[in-house]
């Protein structure tokens with residue numbers, strides 16, 4: 001893990017309110033890990049957590065939705081502007097738990113950390129991506145070349161299957177499920193996996209101040225006591241979660 005002030009290699013708007021930032025970084029990164037990012041002009045005080053979306057050689061990318069001040073300021077950066085990055089942080093997905101046939105399920109901006117996961121898992125992973133509608137879709141085409149099977153679902157049916165992504169997964173075909181997305185989606189996945197006895201790993205989000213286990217701001221209650229999402233997660237075995 002290191003703190004680095006580096007230059008923006010690219011920062012593109014790729015869909016409505018969705019951008020992708022690339023910076024140079026040369027440490028090993030695991031899928032599901034994240035960085036804390038901050039502009040160098042102190043436009044906002046606390047760094048913001050963003051998951052690693054992709055790694056290509058020494059270029060690391062982040063896919064993010066513009067939510068508020070932090071992400072809006074980051075979205076205004078141009079090539080060669082300076083940015084402070086701090087990471088990689090958290091435990092990420094344990095690939096040794098995903099050796100069998102794996103379903104990777106993403107909802108909305110939750111697809112962000114799953115692209116690099118699919119790259120590492122290769123064709124043994126099938127991917128299921130859920131979006132609101134065809135106007136709010138991004139990077140689905142990049143998954144197609146990485147995953148064994150790629151199923152795309154929109155809530156209104158304007159692209160791919162219609163409805164909720166969780167309803168299109170053939171759970172019984174898989175040894176494990178890895179997911180990231182809205183909590184309601186992950187709750188449903190955890191419930192189905194429990195009833196079908198399938199291992200399930202979920203990437204959680206909490207508001208974070210330090211990102212490294214010091215402030216306890218991201219603490220959640222688990223069956224094994226309190227855990228910090230930033231340090232003990234953000235990926236958790238769903239069996240641990242309440």
Ligand SMILES: Cc1cc2nc3c(=O)[nH]c(=O)nc-3n(C[C@H](O)[C@H](O)[C@H](O)COP(=O)(O)OP(=O)(O)OC[C@H]3O[C@@H](n4cnc5c(N)ncnc54)[C@H](O)[C@@H]3O)c2cc1C
Pocket residue numbers: 034044048049050051052062063064065066067068069070071072109112113204205206207208234
């Ligand atoms: C480990 C981790 C990884 C993340 N990875 C990504 C990613 O890859 N791409 C991405 O777009 N976002 C990701 N997020 C969420 C991202 O950090 C927040 O959207 C961002 O910090 C918002 O900052 P802001 O200043 O733009 O908005 P703010 O002004 O701080 O907030 C705007 C709105 O977003 C809500 N919000 C802020 N942070 C969170 C959060 N953590 N969870 C739920 N709601 C929140 C606020 O309540 C508010 O309603 C991640 C969060 C965590 C904890």
Ligand code: FES
Pocket residue numbers: 207208209210211212213214215216217218219228229230231
């Ligand atoms: S953000 Fe400070 S302990 Fe997790």
